[in-house]
Amino acid sequence: MTIAIIGATGQLGGLTIDALLQRGVPAGDILALGRNTYRLAQLADRGLRTGSLDLDDVPGTAAALAGVEKLLLVSFGDLGGRVAQHRNAIDAARQAGVPYLIYTSGLHAPTTNLRLAADHKATEELITASGIPSTFLRNGWYTENHKQDFTTAREHGVIANSLGHGRLATAARKEFAEAAAVVLSTPGHEGKAYELSGDTAWTFTEFAATAQQLLGRPVAYQPLTAEQEREQLLSFGLDEGTADFMVALNTDLGDDAMSSTPGDLARLIGRAAEPLAVTMKGWI
Secondary structure (H helix, E strand, O other): OOEEEEOOOOHHHHHHHHHHHHOOOOHHHEEEEEOOHHHHHHHHHOOOEEEEOOOOOHHHHHHHOOOOOEEEEOOOOOOOOHHHHHHHHHHHHHHHOOOOEEEEEEOOOOOOOOHHHHHHHHHHHHHHHHOOOEEEEEEOOEHHHHHHHHHHHHHHOEEEEOOOOOOEOOEOHHHHHHHHHHHHHOOOOOOOEEEEOOOOOEOHHHHHHHHHHHHOOOOEEEEOOHHHHHHHHHHOOOOHHHHHHHHHHHHHHHOOOOOOOOOHHHHHHOOOOOOHHHHHHOOO
């Protein structure tokens, strides 16, 4: 059995490798593919098979995937060009005859109002059109996305953004990785889409209260309008394009784009997702 991971040198890919090894998958059965040669060398030292990947070279990628039985495609972070990269990876997998493809998509990708999910929806459609049997791991929001907010709370006692009463059903990144490892190492997942999120959705008022309890000092949440947040981000030194992107993202999150709690993550990993306070405690 050969399990290949495209994106193995990133955070989610690395945690998925850890989870596969913990589940007893032999290191030699894992083919780690990525662009970070330093990380690939580290993985090779752990007994994994590795390969440097250039997704612009579809024939070369197909050659690297020869003999692979299960492929995990971890979505790329390049929002402007990742669909093209995903398309090349899918074409390479099809050319290599990969019989099963798992893709880390976005929560409710086909229907969500989250603008970030458009690339995931497009990639799912490409995978479906390829004819490769597949599973979509529709990952929700990582609790770690808000580590900086916790740092701000510790340093200034105030968290300010435009999410307002928007709720986020977050879970720790390692749990999304564990879910991927379960799907890669157990049968019966072909043709399924899993909506992965935390078990409880929280607001930033609750986030601030949790931070206050953990830090033992007052922490307040200050809701901002979109324009106030934009001005705040510009004052921090962000360029206008980045500031506008962040405001648009928070507008979607404030509209509960990441609040769904269907329970698929807990069912896959066999336990409740890690609560917000537990993850935050690890940041102290």
